[in-house]
Each structure stands twice: as structure tokens, then as C-alpha cells.
Amino acid sequence: MKRVWIAIVILAACAGICIASYSGVSATSNDMKDTVKNIVTAVNKKNTAEIEKNKNVLKNQWDKTRTLYSCVLTHSHFDDTSQSINNILQSDNKDEKKLLEDCDSVIYSLDHLVDSEKANLRNIF
Amino acid sequence: MTAILIRTIILYLIVIAAMRFSGKRQLAQLQPAEFVIAILMSEVAALPMEDSEVPLLAGIIPIGVLVSMEIFLSALGLKNFKIRKLITGSPVIVINNGKLDQKAMKSLRLTVSDLLDSLRLQGVFDINEVQYAIVETNGELSVLLKNEYRPIETRYVLKKAPEEPVPFSIVCDGIILDNNLKNVNMKESDINKCLKRKNTALKDVILMTADSDGNISVIKKEKNL
Numbered sequence: 001m002k003r004v005w006i007a008i009v010i011l012a013a014c015a016g017i018c019i020a021s022y023s024g025v026s027a028t029s030n031d032m033k034d035t036v037k038n039i040v041t042a043v044n045k046k047n048t049a050e051i052e053k054n055k056n057v058l059k060n061q062w063d064k065t066r067t068l069y070s071c072v073l074t075h076s077h078f079d080d081t082s083q084s085i086n087n088i089l090q091s092d093n094k095d096e097k098k099l100l101e102d103c104d105s106v107i108y109s110l111d112h113l114v115d116s117e118k119a120n121l122r123n124i125f
Numbered sequence: 126m127t128a129i130l131i132r133t134i135i136l137y138l139i140v141i142a143a144m145r146f147s148g149k150r151q152l153a154q155l156q157p158a159e160f161v162i163a164i165l166m167s168e169v170a171a172l173p174m175e176d177s178e179v180p181l182l183a184g185i186i187p188i189g190v191l192v193s194m195e196i197f198l199s200a201l202g203l204k205n206f207k208i209r210k211l212i213t214g215s216p217v218i219v220i221n222n223g224k225l226d227q228k229a230m231k232s233l234r235l236t237v238s239d240l241l242d243s244l245r246l247q248g249v250f251d252i253n254e255v256q257y258a259i260v261e262t263n264g265e266l267s268v269l270l271k272n273e274y275r276p277i278e279t280r281y282v283l284k285k286a287p288e289e290p291v292p293f294s295i296v297c298d299g300i301i302l303d304n305n306l307k308n309v310n311m312k313e314s315d316i317n318k319c320l321k322r323k324n325t326a327l328k329d330v331i332l333m334t335a336d337s338d339g340n341i342s343v344i345k346k347e348k349n350l
Contacts, residue, residue, distance in 0.1 A: 002148070011278035014189040017182065075178040 002100040003027065007044040024115045028065040030041040032085075035061060036110075040103045043096050051099075059089055074115060128172070132181055136170045139185060143192045150197070155211045162195045190198070213262040216333035223271065233260055244268065282334055297331035299346075309335045319343075 014076050035058045042050035069078050087102040116123065143166060147159070166188055173184035202209035210235065217229050219240060230240065240254065243266035249255060254274040259267045293305040301313055319341055320327060332344040 001200075003148070003196050004200045006146070006202075007193040010189045011193040014186045014193070015187060048243070071180055073180065074183075074184055075180065 004027075007077070018023065021068070024065075024068050024116050025072060028061065030115050032061050032065070033107055033110050035105050036088070036106050039102060039111075043099055043103070046096075048072060054091055055100060058085065072117075077109075077113055083091050084109050111114065127330070129177060132177070133174050135181065136174050136184055139168050139188055140166060143188050146192055147195055151225055158198060158212050159195065162191050216262055216267075217256060217260045219260055219266075220255045222253070223256055225252070235260065240266075254281055288338035290338045290340070291340070292334040292336045294332060295335050296327065296330045296343075299328040301327070309337055311335060 019036065036052050039051055039054045039058070042048075042054060062082075066078075069081070084102060084106040086098065088106060091099045091102055139297070143161075169187040169191070170184055172328070173179040197210055198208075203211050204310050219226050219229050219233070219235065221229075225237075228253075230237075240258070244252060244255065244258065247266060247268045249268055249270065254270050255268055256271045257269040261267055287331055293302075293308045295302055295305050295309065295311065295316060301316060306312065306316075316333070317327070320330065320333075320343070323343055325343060325345060329346050330343055331346045333341065335341045
């Protein structure tokens with residue numbers, strides 16, 4: 001009976017890790033998506049100060065979440081997202097077209113990350 | 126590469142812990158469900174070990190789930206006969222009272238050559254010597270020979286054979302095994318006295334056994350090894 005209880009604890013821990021990792025990835029990527037959308041708005045308004053401010057916010061958010069992402073995501077997904085975010089952070093604020101493309105790419109990457117972690121029929125089967 | 130080294134050590138420890146947690150039954154006699162678990166576990170552990178793209182958690186979580194499910198199924202099987210039968214199946218008699226049961230063999234997709242192979246592995250070279258042959262749930266063949274081919278057992282020769290006391294290991298690699306001392310009614314001081322009589326230090330003993338009748342045997346470590 002002791003083993004059954006330990007098995008329940010292990011199963012609960014596994015389920016907990018899965019749920020927590022999904023919630024973590026979902027919440028942080030939504031936050032980062034919001035920040036990237038703010039950058040897009042600032043680019044459209046040609047507000048350089050706002051772009052720079054949101055880039056710093058994005059950098060902080062990414063620094064905080066990269067460990068979680070590398071632990072729970074396939075590293076190729078993680079690398080793609082990391083590359084896209086770095087493109088935004090290093091891009092020239094004056095090259096609006098390139099910056100908007102990078103923003104789209106990050107939003108797509110983050111959406112894809114969250115989508116790949118969802119326990120829906122498509123991912124299960 | 127250092128990451129792979131560390132990953133391998135972590136996964137090795139987790140797989141060992143998982144196998145130990147699954148119980149000794151896992152290694153001694155693999156039932157169909159346990160066989161599946163053992164294969165899956167090795168596959169799942171190998172993935173993050175050889176591919177650094179896969180996060181370590183992707184190996185650890187499935188191992189945890191597999192072991193837990195195995196424990197649940199075993200526990201359910203213990204409580205409920207029908208579930209046990211569903212998981213492990215039932216033994217099938219393929220030679221019944223000296224007669225080959227071809228229907229049972231067909232249902233098991235067991236050929237005569239397979240059966241003869243298994244019989245030979247049991248030391249039986251003539252199928253006519255077999256009274257009963259049963260394919261167990263773990264796939265092994267149990268054989269009962271006809272009376273005239275069975276080896277003579279002591280109980281048929283002697284009315285009551287004298288009971289031999291079982292020897293227990295009381296020192297192994299220079300370490301006293303306290304649990305076994307109780308079985309032979311001995312204390313640590315008795316071991317020390319015995320070793321003193323034999324002019325041997327405890328650390329020089331590779332194996333020391335004793336039985337309840339007080340028979341003691343000591344094997345010393347070879348010094349030039």
C-alpha cells in the first residue's frame with residue numbers, strides 16, 4: 001500500500017509539473033506577446049522612446065523566462081524563439097519594416113510554443 | 126558534452142530508482158505489462174540522453190508516469206482477479222495428460238518446433254515423457270513429467286529426511302550483517318571471538334556464514350588481488 005501512495009505522489013508530481021509548466025509558458029508568453037504588441041504600436045506611432053522602453057521590458061521578461069523555457073520546451077523551439085527575440089532587441093529602431101517583421105516572427109513563435117504545450121486532441125494524436 | 130554526461134548520470138539514477146521502485150518482480154519474471162514498461166522506460170530514458178535538443182523533463186515525466194501506472198495496475202491486479210487476468214493473461218495447457226492440445230497451441234500461435242525448443246531447454250528431449258506442459262503468463266513453459274520419467278525424490282525413499290539448517294551470511298566484505306545475526310542467534314561478540322580463534326581480522330573476511338546449529342564457515346580475502 002505504501003508503494004501505491006508513493007506512486008500517487010509521483011503521478012501527482014508529474015501532473016503538477018506538466019500543468020505548472022504549461023501555465024508558466026502560457027502566462028509568460030502572453031506577457032511577452034503583449035510587450036511585442038506594444039512595440040508594434042509604438043513603431044506604428046513612430047515613438048522611439050516607447051519602442052526602446054518596451055524593448056527593455058521584453059529583455060527583462062525574456063531573461064526571467066529563458067530558464068523555464070529551456071527546461072520544458074524542445075530546445076529547437078526555444079532556440080527559434082530566442083533568435084527572434086534577439087533580432088528585435090538588436091534591431092535598428094529606424095528600420096521599421098524589419099522591426100515589424102521581427103515582431104511578427106516573435107508573436108508567431110510564442111503562439112506556436114503555447115499551442116504545442118496544449119493538451120488538445122491535435123497534440124495528443 | 127559535459128551536459129550529456131550529467132544528463133546520463135541523472136537519467137541512470139532515475140531509471141535505477143524507477144526499476145527498484147517497480148519491485149523485484151520486474152526483474153525476476155517479466156509479465157507482458159512489465160515487459161512493455163521495461164522497454165518503454167529504456168526508450169524514454171534514451172531520448173534525452175542521446176539528444177540534447179530534448180529537455181530532461183521530457184524523459185523524467187514519462188518514466189514517473191510509467192512507474193506509477195505499473196504500480197497502480199499491479200495493486201489493482203492484487204485486489205481484483207478479473208483485472209489481474211486482463212493484465213497478465215492466464216496460463217495455457219498445451220500438453221494435457223500426455224496429449225498435445227493443438228487448439229491451445231493455435232490460440233497461442235505456438236508451433237511444434239517452439240514447443241520442442243522449450244521442452245529441450247527444460248531438459249526434456251522426448252515429448253512422450255511429458256504429462257503436462259503449461260505456457261505460463263510470462264511465456265515460460267512449465268513441465269510435469271510422467272511418473273516413470275520423474276526423478277526420484279527423497280520423500281519417496283526416506284520416511285522423513287533430516288532437516289538441514291540453512292546457513293546465513295553474517296559477514297560480507299568485512300561488514301557484519303546484523304539482520305542475519307538474529308536468524309542464527311549470534312551477536313557481534315560471537316563473531317569477534319570466532320574470528321579471534323581463527324586469527325583473522327574482520328576486514329580480511331570476504332564471506333562468513335553460520336547456521337542455527339552453530340556451524341560456521343569463513344572465507345578470507347586473497348591478499349594479492
